[in-house]
Amino acid sequence: MxxxxxxxxxxxxxxxxxxxxxxxxxxxxxxxxxxxxxxxxxxxxxxxxxxxxxxxxxxxxxxxxxxxxxxxxxxxxxxxxxxxxxxxxxxxxxxxxxxxxxxxxxxxxxxxxxxxxxxxxxxxxxxxxxxxxxxxxxxxxxxxxxxxxxxxxxxxxxxxxxxxxxxxxxxxxxxxxxxxxxxxxxxxxxxxxxxxxxxxxxxxxxxxxxxxxxxxxxxxxxxxxxxxxxxxxxxxxxxxxxxxxxxxxxxxxxxxxxxxxxxxxxxxxxxxxxxxxxxxxDVGDFAALARQFREREGAARRGEDGTEVHVVGSASVDALSSRATVYGSTDRHIALVGLEGVSIVDTEDVLLVLADEKVQALQQLVGRLDEQGLGRLR
Incomplete structure (x- = not known):
């Protein structure tokens, strides 16, 4: 046809x-x-x-x-x-x-x-x-x-x-x-x-x-x-x-x-x-996004102590015994020790540290910003 x-x-x-x-x-x-x-x-x-x-x-x-x-x-x-x-x-x-x-x-x-x-x-x-x-x-x-x-x-x-x-x-x-x-x-x-x-x-x-x-x-x-x-x-x-x-x-x-x-x-x-x-x-949350990075070969910074850190952006990151995904492009140096399965988002006005197993709770936190007088951060 x-x-x-x-x-x-x-x-x-x-x-x-x-x-x-x-x-x-x-x-x-x-x-x-x-x-x-x-x-x-x-x-x-x-x-x-x-x-x-x-x-x-x-x-x-x-x-x-x-x-x-x-x-x-x-x-x-x-x-x-x-x-x-x-x-x-x-x-x-x-x-x-x-x-x-x-x-x-x-x-x-x-x-x-x-x-x-x-x-x-x-x-x-x-x-x-x-x-x-x-x-x-x-x-x-x-x-x-x-x-x-x-x-x-x-x-x-x-x-x-x-x-x-x-x-x-x-x-x-x-x-x-x-x-x-x-x-x-x-x-x-x-x-x-x-x-x-x-x-x-x-x-x-x-x-x-x-x-x-x-x-x-x-x-x-x-x-x-x-x-x-x-x-x-x-x-x-x-x-x-x-x-x-x-x-x-x-x-x-x-x-x-x-x-x-x-x-x-x-x-x-x-x-x-x-x-x-x-x-x-659908990359619906930070756990899904972290999974995408884990599946990409050669994209992580790895160490003999089990460290596996994925960095998105220009952030300077050093880590020991940690598994994390870091999103950031600020001038701050980010140091991680002993963190397991977390996402770290470093922006100019917000720093978020989020455990992978708690990603669904993030919406509750964001929902409170307006009542706390922090609606500008949404």
Whole structure:
């Protein structure tokens, strides 16, 4: 079948409180070079999507971050500004409405701005398969082979070689996809282990679909949201563009695409998954980031006493009997003795020392800053 043009969509939002104080309100996680590669997570995302795109990518970000986002991107990348954060579905719907208006048959692919993927060739194969499946009129996602029974991710259950519609299942298998039975929310440890044993895959939040199909299906599920996105897109470039955006955007339901479309459409047999085999990480906290560094050969400073320290930035670090990850570029010399499994973040206004097993508690600490009169540090 002839391929419809493919337009990558990158929702770039969130404050990244689990990576504070590296990530702040004014400079969230996706704008940061967290891995020391000289490229931000947003730039790395667009780098791997560029060879797959038939039209310039679209980045949807908060109004406060537009200038910083534009500074990091090539001129041909389009940036759409959200007046306020309303979760992933309005952002993706807005981009889809712009694409539909310009290329009615186009396929869009939504990919988070702040995830890490190493095997780009395997990623490209998965997206290509998802494009083929999307041309069958379905919402298509990419399912990641679990590296562990994680309780931090949702899961996808597929029908494998079966499915309620044998003809559709056969067409999906021909392009490397499978029908989705259901999406499952983040489980407890026991259920996560059972999911992995049963062959379920991680839900990485990647969705590929015809722009018109997304909006038509959304019009059934949440009519006002689809209509609002189309009204804003129709006003683009006109004298009333800003007035329409300011009037309509606050009325659009704040909801994730998983709840708005993926789950109800899966129940109707309208979702497919491409099983993918590449390393993926949402780099959700400092423990995840430290794991990335541990897996990179030759990136650590090691000692005969068991020391293993990864340094991101220009910080001067000396360590004895310690395992740590240090993020810093201040003039302070950092000395470590007898620390096991910690992350140290040294910025001009904050010093954070965080045990790997306590990373989930960081959000509580950040949440107290405003009430302590320290909101400027967020």
């Amino acid at each position: 002839p391929e419809a043009p493919f337009v990558p969509v990158v929702p770039a939002g969130g404050s990244g409180t689990r990576l504070w104080p590296l990530s702040r309100r004014a400079r969230p996680k996706f704008l940061l070079d967290l891995t020391g590669q000289g490229r931000s997570l947003l730039q790395l995302t667009l780098d791997r999507l560029a060879p797959l795109a038939d039209r310039p990518p679209i980045v949807v970000t908060g109004r406060a971050h537009v200038a910083a986002v534009r500074e990091q991107l090539d001129e041909d990348v389009r940036v759409l500004a959200e007046p306020s954060a309303r979760n992933s579905m309005p952002a993706i719907a807005l981009a889809a409405a712009h694409v539909e208006r310009e290329s009615p048959d186009a396929v869009i692919g939504s990919f988070a701005a702040d995830h890490l993927i190493e095997e780009e060739a395997a990623f490209a194969r998965a997206v290509t398969a998802a494009r083929d499946a999307a041309e069958l009129g379905l919402l298509v996602t990419v399912g990641i082979a679990p590296a562990s029974p994680s309780t931090g991710f949702g899961y996808i259950e597929s029908a494998g070689d079966g499915g309620a519609d044998p003809a559709l299942s056969a067409r999906l298998r021909a392009v490397g996809a499978e029908p989705v039975v259901r999406f499952v929310e983040k489980p407890d440890r026991e259920r996560a282990e059972a999911f992995v044993d049963a062959g379920l895959r991680w839900n990485a939040g990647m969705f590929v679909v015809r722009a018109s199909v997304l909006l038509d299906e959304l019009a059934v599920q949440i009519p006002a949201l689809a209509a609002g996105a189309r009204e804003i897109a129709a006003a683009h470039g006109g004298a009333e563009e800003q007035e329409v955006l300011e009037r309509v955007w606050p009325t659009m339901t704040a909801i994730a695409i998983d709840h708005a479309l993926a789950e109800p459409l899966a129940a109707q047999g309208r979702v497919a998954v491409v099983p993918a085999e590449f390393d993926w990480d």
